[in-house]
Every structure is written in C-alpha cells, then in structure tokens.
Amino acid sequence: MAKIGVFVGSVFGGAEDVAQEVVETLTANGHVAQLYLEPLLTEFLEYQNDVVLIITSTTGQGELPDNILPLYCALNDQFPLLPNLHYGVISMGDSSYGEERYCGAGRQFDELLQQLQATPLAERLDIDACVNFDALEVTLPWLSGFIKQVV
Ligand SMILES: Cc1cc2nc3c(=O)[nH]c(=O)nc-3n(C[C@H](O)[C@H](O)[C@H](O)COP(=O)(O)O)c2cc1C
Structure with a gap:
C-alpha cells in the first residue's frame, strides 16, 4: 500500500475527470490516493x-x-531536491497545436521532476485528443503498468 498524491492541471475539466478515475482505481488497488x-x-x-x-x-x-502553474513555479523557484520521490506524468494535449506545443505542460513537469532528482516509475503518457476521444482508454492500461511499479 502506497501513499499517492494526484496533482491535477485542468482548464475544462477533462484532466480532472481522468484524475478522479485514477484516484478510484488506485484506491480500489489498496493504495491511499488523494x-x-x-x-x-x-x-x-x-x-x-x-x-x-x-x-x-x-x-x-x-x-x-x-x-497547477503556482505549484510548478514554486518547485522551479525553490528547487527542493527530491531523490526519494517516485512519480508518473499523464499529459493531455492535442497534436494539432504542433510538435513544440504538444503536451507541453506534462513535458515541462516531467523535465522539472527529473532535474529535482525524482524517479519516474513509468514513461510519461502523452494523450492526443486528436487520436483518443476517450482518454481513459489509454490511461487505464498505462495506470495498471504504473501500479505494478509502485512498491
Ligand atoms: C485554448 C486551448 C489551448 C490549447 N493549447 C494546447 C497546446 O498548446 N498544446 C497541446 O498539446 N494541447 C493544447 N490544447 C488541448 C488541450 O490540452 C486538450 O484538449 C485537453 O484534453 C484539455 O483538457 P482539460 O479539459 O483538462 O483542460 C489546447 C486547448 C485549448 C482549448
């Protein structure tokens, strides 16, 4: 059983909906998710x-x-090293915004956490709204791999 914090960045609620399902799945797997x-x-x-x-x-x-911007800025400004932190990133975006911008928020967070010496438990999941109308279709299989890595 692990203690897992699920931190959400969302404008229109799509990422929030995904996060709520993720918390339910983590809890059903015996973890303490918030x-x-x-x-x-x-x-x-x-x-x-x-x-x-x-x-x-x-x-x-x-x-x-x-x-979620204030959290990112605070981490970036204070730069606390986090060598005992394990993490995962689910990044939602739309490839029609172009390669540079596609899933940029999740990519920036992933890069920052690596700079802070945290350890990824799985490769970042980038979800393209152009391809996956239902984000959960790709999230749930990714999450089951992530859960296997959580001690
Ligand atoms: C005004 C606006 C700007 C967006 N800019 C980007 C972008 O720069 N890169 C990207 O990958 N997706 C971009 N998107 C797509 C959203 O990230 C995507 O639709 C996401 O699933 C929305 O999730 P949310 O409902 O949690 O905000 C943009 C969407 C809107 C409406």
Missing part, C-alpha cells in the same frame, strides 16, 4: 518520500493550466 485540484507546494512536499502522479492538460501555447 486528489489535489488547487495544489500547493506544501502539499506536494508531503509526498517527497512517497509517490505523486501529475495529470495535466496543456493550454495556451504549450503552457500549464492556471490551477
């Missing part, structure tokens, strides 16, 4: 010896949604 919709650095740091999942859409031109 959803954060307006995530703060203090909340994130409570997981520095545990597991976090970032589930974020991309907005603007490859940018982070407003609700």
